[in-house]
Amino acid sequence: MPSSLVIVYHRQPYEEHIVAGQTELRENRSPNGIVPALKGFIGRVQSASWIAWKKSPAKRAPKFERRISIEDSFGRYDVVRLPLSAEQIAQFYHVTSKEALWPIIHAFPSFYSTQNTDWATFREVNRLFAEAACEEAAPGAVVWVHDYNLWLVPAFVRAHRPDVRIAFFHHTSFPNADVFNILPWRKEIIDSLLACDLVGFHIPRYARNFAHVAQTVHGDVRIAEAPVPPELRGNGTALSEQTMPAALYLGEREVRIDAFPIGTHVELIHQLVRAPQQNARMEEIRRDMGVEKIIVSVGRVDYVKGTREQLLAFERLLQRRPQWRHRVKLLLTAVAADPGMKVYRSAQESIEQLVGRINGHFGDVAWQPIVFSTTAMSFAETLCHYRAADIAWITPLRDGLNLVAKEYIAANVEESGVLVLSEFAGAAVELTDAVLVNPYSLSQMDAAIDQALDMPEPEQRARMALLGEAVRQRDIGAWSEHIMDCFAALGAPGFQRG
Incomplete structure (x- = not known):
């Protein structure tokens, strides 16, 4: 059955588990995040399809059905799995996306490399995603493409299906023209995005950067301006x-x-x-830590996440304010990258060396200043750590949004706590009552963690109340309603509002 909504995203919308030699498809362990957010649209349309990849041996027929029907708590939908070889995945995702595009998107041109890049393979994989989307889309359907590694999909879809509405959503930041135009494929990318009917971003700055880049590629692009809603202006922030x-x-x-x-x-x-068991687990964590103040930092190994800069700031704290030794602990989770991501190996080695140096220099048999893990926690366990923590320290050097900040606020409902947040995380424009910090400034990083440790409880509660209101007003439901309104404005069948 042709679908009125076709979601194009590289990840499959479930987890695969091998049980007694058979593959079981289970809903994602975390009910929060991008995949569950996108699946939330499935029950709101007449019919939906999801396009993703699945690894398959090269030059051999895949050992799985290419198209399957799924019924879960989100509704009934079809999944089209594109069989990609290990070589295609490595070139498309691990090399081109992460070594060439990722550093530019996050304004780290010194990490940019095309030494191992095969753009023809990247283009071919995008074409395969587009062809699958065209086959699934009903007349006038919305084809909704997600994230930078599928930048070329819209152009292929537009060429084959001029009747459909094409929307694109960036989950990452978008750089200014000086940085973006380093890419030798900039015109092909921008031409593809300009084939869309709608291009979406998290915050106005990224939209502004995209418009400027489009003008540098096509001098005759005209821009229609609109005021930014007050809640997204981030007055005075970066x-x-x-x-x-x-x-x-x-x-x-x-x-x-x-x-x-x-x-x-x-x-x-x-x-x-x-839930009672969650409260008990939170109390257990606090007892096990055995300190006055707990700082939590949750992310993954990536040079854009600022983990190294954060660890150096924590080291300076223990040097500057020795009275906090034995009274504070940093719970640091930096999830290790996929083994195929060679670009992150040096970042992980740097983090591990710094953790070892700090624990070795300041710790003793009774107290280790950093509890470190490279393994992801379950969502429920993560929430318990958020509640147990007195401070969430989230200071990426660049981040498209950062849902961790919002999760920490939501988990600490009607409680005290301090969020220290980088100005260069997209969420900072809407979470202005956090302790905002420029992570490139050593003095500001020092001042921010000092402010968080010393903040009186009444101020913590007042700030957290304002942050909680911001997170509630723009929760996943508000985002979903907004997107549905955007699709309706495109005139797509099945999305009109009464």
Whole structure:
């Protein structure tokens, strides 16, 4: 059955588990995050399909059905699995996406490399995703493409299916023209995005950067401006904007531009943290830590996450304020990258060496200042650590949004706690009552963690109340409603509002 909504995202919308030699498909362990957020649209449309990849031996027929039907708590939908070889996955995802595109997207051109890049393979994989989407889409359907590694999909879809509406959502940041234009494929990428009917971003700054890049590629691109909603202006912060592009015009073509940050599942988090077993686990964590102040930092190994800079700031804290030794602990989770991600090996080695140096220099048999893990915790366990912590320290050097910040706020409902947040995380424009910090400044990093440790409880509660209200107002439900309104504005069948 042709689908009115086709979601194009590289990940499969479930987890595969081998049980007694058979593959079982289970819903994602974490009910929060990108995949559950996208699956939330499935039950809201007449029919839906999801396009993803699945590894398969090269030049051999795949040992799995290419197209399957799924029925789970989100509804009934079809999944089309593209059989990609190990070589295609490595080139498309591990090399081109992570070694060439990722450093540019996050404004780290010194990490940019095309030494091992095969752009033809990247283009071919994008074409395969596009062909699958075209086959699934009903007349006039919405084909909704996600994230930078599928930048070329819209152009292929537009060429084969001019009847469909094409939307694109960036889960990452988007750099300014000086950085983006380093890419030798910039025109092909921008031409593809300009084939969309709607291009979405988390925050206005990224939309502004995209519009400027489009003008540098096509000098005759016209921009229609609109005021930024007050709650997304981030007044005085590094990513603040007062106006933003609402649409781009290239000849007769209109491309609508949207900026609306994805939210977290606030009600679900509230339900989980209020469960008696969760309270007991939170208390157990606090007892095990045995210190006055617990700082939590949750992320993954990546040079853009600022983990090294954060560890150096923690080391300076223990040097500057020795009275905090034996009274504070940093719970640091930096999930190790996939073995195929060679670009992150040096980042992981640097983190591990710093943790060892700090624990070795300041720790003793009774106290280790850092509890470190490279293994991801379950969502429920992560929420318990958020609640047990007095401070969440989230200071990426660049981040498209950062849902961890919102999860920490939601988990600490009606409680005290301090969020220290980088100005260069997209979420900073809407979470201005956090302790915002420039992670590139040593003095600001020092001042921010000092402020968090010394903040009186009444101020903590006042700030947390304001942050909680911001997270509730723009939760995952608000994001979903906003996206549905955007699709309806495109005139797509099945998305019109009464």
